[in-house]
Amino acid sequence: MNRPYKLFRDPVHGFIRVDRDFLAIIDTYAFQRLRRLSQLGTSYITYHGGEHTRFGHSLGVFHLFNKLADHFAEIGQPFNDEEILAGCCAALLHDIGHGPLSHTLEGLLGEYGRHEQWSMRIIQEDPELSGALRQFDPQLPEQVSAILAGTSSMKRVEMLISGQIDADRMDYLMRDSLFTGAMYGRFDYERLIEMLSFHHDELVVARKGLSTAEAYLMARYNMYWQVYLHRTTRGLECMLKSIWKRAQHLYREGQLREHQDVSSRFIPFLTGNVTVNEYLALDDTDIYVALKDFTNHSDPILADMADRILHRRLLKPVQLPSDYNPTATLEVNRLIHQYGYDPEYYLLFDQSSNIAYDYYIAGEEGGWKHNTIFTTNQYGEIVEISRQSDTIRAISHPRGGTTLFVPEECRQAVHTIYYGNQREGG
DSSP states (O other): OSSSEEEETTTTTTEEEEEEGGGGHHHHHHHHGGGGTTTTTGGGGGGGOOOOOOHHHHHHHHHHHHHHHHHHTTOOOOOOOHHHHHHHHHHHTOOOOOOOOBBTTTTTTSSOOSSSHHHHHHHHHHHHHHHHHHTOOOOOOOHHHHHHOOOOHHHHHHHHSSSSSSSHHHHHHHHHHHHHHGGGOOHHHHHHHTTTEEEETTTOOOOOHHHHHHHHHHHHHHHHIIIIIIIHHHHHHHHHHHHHHHHHEEEHHHOOOOTTTTTTHHHHHTTTTTOHHHHHHHOOOHHHHHHHHHTSSHHHHHHHHHHHHHHHHHOEEEEOTTTTTTTTHHHHHHHHHHTEEEEHHSSSSEEEEEEESOOOOTTTSHHHHHHHHEEHHHHSSSEEOOOOOOOOOOOOOOEEEEEEEEEGHHHHHHHHHHHHTTTOOO
């Protein structure tokens, strides 16, 4: 029997059921390219199992959006057919604009910065993908783009695709937790969905679901600090950006030649003028091929940095004290020079900060922040969720700092500049 749907076996959700009409979208080149984009970018260097792809995640978001839509229909708050269609397509395509290695080179590949901007451009300009969408409705590419841009009239759909509690976050937390083996991202997503409702187009967690919402936000907090912002992962990201910077410099100087030194697919990205077709032609594989080619380049910096990545001889982190003297950086620059390295490429700064839940305190800004999570208090009143949870309040404050990445042989000397003879930790 030819079923009107196709089943995808998924390690997180079991079977994901996709109506065959949506296969026209999934079978496009742009969507199949997601199989060649790692979900976690460079996290494989820290968690060797974290090599899953944006393809699986996109199907997972589609699956969870449908579960959310079914839930709201069951509680008497259904979406109409237009919202369900646009929401399903937005769920599938929310990451269609990602570049190689996920967020690693975001903002460096062409004149469009973030992947969301590329997503909207691809949805509207790629003839195969936009054609697949227009088979459903001539206005669907524009509707999906508006949802991803946050400018749609379908505000409830927007919240479930990109909000504080949304299908995207729920899937990537569970999926990334499973594949990395770091169990911090696990939470009871089925109960969380059951605890949701809309009140005046605001998403509200029922009071009895407060502990489930706390677990979800704690999962997000812990995954950021233990996985997404892990120092080894961030260090590799910084090195890749440094290599890209060096490649651009060499290309401008005429020392990086097409075909001989780098694939012709990279040339538009080195010049900054990139078409949709050129963007879609690039994936993770191209990055690793380029790194292998770079190890044989005559430029010692490009060759060494590429070789360090392929052989895992990474730059090492030095966490700076919160009250560090910026003038110490001049001394560190001199030190790196003394060791025979160019600080422009071997002294890398990384500032990582994350707010697991950015809450609004009444009276400070004159109104609720966009995508605030609400719950109900003991009187049945709708209130901002941190007012009901000490746990959420405790993790809602900014955390972060500055880390330097330097060659291993320089690490102790750099640490001494900032900390004196205090013993290095970590």
